[in-house]
Amino acid sequence: MTSKNLFFKLIKQDWKKRIWCPIIIFIVYFIAMDVSLLMRLDAMRQYSDRYSYTPAIFLEHYFFGSSIEGAIVGGCLTAILCAVSGFCWLHSRTQVDAYNSMPVKRTVMFASKFLSGILQFLAPFALNIAICLLIGAANGIFTVQALANAVCYAFYTLLCFLTVYSVAVMAVSLTGNIIISLIAAGVLLSYSVIIFIIKESLFNEFFMTCILIGEQKVYSFSPIGLIAQLMDAVNGARTSYRAAEISYRVFNYGTLGGFVLPFILQAAVYAALGFALYVKRPSEAAGRAIAFRRAEPVIKTLIVIPASLLIGLCFMEIIEGSFGWFVFGTVLCFVIMSAVMEIIFRFDIRAAFNNKKHMLFNAACTALIIIIFRYDVLGYDTYVPLDTQLEGCAVSIDGLLDYDCRNEDGRYTSAREYRLKNVDLKNNAAVMELARKAAAQKLQVKDSSDFETYEMYEEYAREREFHSIVLGYKLARGKTIYRQYIIDLNDDDTHRLLSEVFADEDYKLGITPIFNEDISKVAGETYLSNLFYNVELDLGEEEKRRQLIEAYRQDYMQLTLDDIMNTMPIGRLDFGISEENLAGAEYSRLSYYTDEYRQNYPVYPQFTNTISLAKSYGFDYNKELDVENVEYIEVSGYKYTTQGDGADAQTDSFTIAYTDKEQIRQISEALTDSSLAHWSYDYNSYIYNDKCSAVIPNYNSYYFIKDETPEFVMEDFK
């Protein structure tokens, strides 16, 4: 008998031994795939008007496309089933005696069992895919595209299966009991995600300057991390497609290509670890919790410390940032977990507090981590790189000129992330001076709950004008380190430094999407508007658009921080930005939400170039409300009365219609709306919105500018 023959005989033997496993997998996928496909096709036949796509497209892009998520979840669960059923004999002394006394090398035994487990998933899964394709053919909707997508569907599901399967085999080889194996598999599958969450939470809770910028890549050394990323990419792989009569979402497997190698590498590493553990595993380990005594303290440390910190963080979250409760939760979990781990290792409750030295070691490590975070031993919050280390600095002055921003792929992104991505200040001494000052001051925004009385809070708030800035230190080695600082603009020096940062042309250019767009993507339809009027211009010629943007740019570059803080914009400039056109033929390019979106920008009274060019196009930004054409202005609000106990009581809402032209004019001069007010750096300080607001019929709804509300309105809504 050759070893090759033996190998295949062992696989055959394994199939006979656990034939129930592929049968279960076949039945589950049969119901989830074949039956569901038949049901859906039947529904599409009966209610064809409800679907914007054909059954053939459904088979190609939905069934063998976006529904891969379900197949992946199924693949992950069956991977655990196959691994545990294939290798759980290692936990039975009787079976270990039988198999390990046979004239077979462990390597051959492992390889045969490992491959057998894969085949037990793959065979029924592939068979179901083939049946689905046959159903498609029988319904006349089989296409080459459907076949290609079916192959990709099977391939990516198999990748996920292989990764989880390898981890589960490793877990079974590492342990000596089926329950402990399942727990170990769960831990190994999700460990990187848990560690990531704990790390991020600790940084967020303990470091006031910590800020998460960009898409946070979960550590992917555990499969759940990688699978979560794949699932996210699966969502991104759904792209809109519109043709003349139909619209649907194309599923593009090409976007998932980057996952192939990481999955293969991860599966290979875990399979190799599983193999090494299997080969080294002593036969007498059957029935123990952990097969390797030497691994027990390492495993205990790797589980007890993160679990304790995680529970501590949960306590901290529940009790609103209380460090005392964090310590309590950590200690409580530490003691419980240490005892539970020892009980599991020994299967003896009396062994709960064995290995006291190791428990002390773990306690010391946990305490060290807590001290590092609590007292910022490593100087995270005070870190500011030396000027010599710095290549550039990304800056976001939060809340100042927040534009609607998009990434290159058309997805929305926050103004902060856009700024940090696009701003790269070099040789701006003010930025680093501001950073050093902010890092040294360690200002924190307090809320009213931090004070004994509300009056004390009001006094505190009056004396300060806190704002947030985020800096991205771009270091020479290509790494960017982000920090968020609270600054107080009532501090003259801080105000000066921030003004200098804002004055930097690179900052202004970097934060403003219109200056970074390809001019060819700026649509012809442009809206100019002030508080009461707007006009749509057809700037069909690129040169006209360029002129308007250039005029705006010249004005914009002159804008100072004080201008923004002290001036209300008088109007807006709306540009349409078109993404590449999707409508039409190919499945190629994608848009996530729409193929066109709008960007709007404030026009300040100081923007003389823009205002005069707009005038030449026929729009006057300074045009006031034509009171003769306004019949009345409705002002709605509340009255407040002082009750016997001295407290203010609010009446029901009521409305007054002002018809006097002079009153209308006075009111119109005191108004603003949210579309203009939101550009203000301190929005709330401008708006007198807590007592009344105005509506001009056929125009819009408005707020009163603080301190400019006419006396008669103040009197009416006192």
Added chain:
Amino acid sequence: MITASNISKSFGSIEAVKDISVNIKNGEVFGLIGTNGAGKSTFLRMLSGVLKPDSGAITIDDKPVYENPAAKSEVFYISDDQYFLPNATPADMAKFYGDYYAGFDMARFYDMLAKFSLDKRRKINTFSKGMKKQLSVILGICANTKYMLCDETFDGLDPVMRQAVKSIFAGELTSRDFTPVIASHNLRELEDICDCVGILHQGGVLMQKDLEEMKLNIHTVQCVFKNSEDEKSLLQLLNTVKSEKRGSLSLITARGRKEEIMQKVNFFEPVFAEILPLSLEEIFISETEVVGYDIKKLIF
């Protein structure tokens, strides 16, 4: 030949086998005797390549056994709790072992099943403990390996079946190169089949001896003397292990060949004298007492 040299095995703080050295010659039936927990099963699991000794070496025909399919292919191990595939029939198990052992004799297997009145299509999980033991032995015999390691295999067999198994062993011993190693805590079960016996106690081997050699070198004489002086003189003359008096009848156990002992006894012209056969149990009691152990406490 199976050679175990200075092997030791511990499970945590428990030392299961301590520095054991044993040589098992081909063609002999080796009995391994010891109380529960003496290390018999651990020793057999090491011989079969299931366990790796912490120290020392085990070779089978000069080949190390652990992780060596070439050596393992000459060994069939029947554990005290033999594994059968779930829902398997005897025929399934024959196919199972047939995959591993190239020389598995399928025809003989079915023949022996019939002789033992075991149904080849009946599920093994409906078998009695004794039937499972019979099946294990049949599978082991039909695997045609040179060595068969039996852990408590005779326990649970009824006397008829025990004799049947013994006769199969005897047949194998005469027809081919076959060496069974039988572990048991019951010395009496091994008496009529073993050629050589090793006694294990608390992980160590107390002794290993050839049974025939032991039987030839120790005898009990039952005799009646004319006077007590003759008896005292005889006891001094013989290499006496033990003597006992029942009325006028003296029972003397002494080392030496049968002829030598009788010559010395006849010198004193006893009224009556005859050699009595010694059981294995009696031989071991005598032998181990000499080495300072109270074997009755160890084994029986």
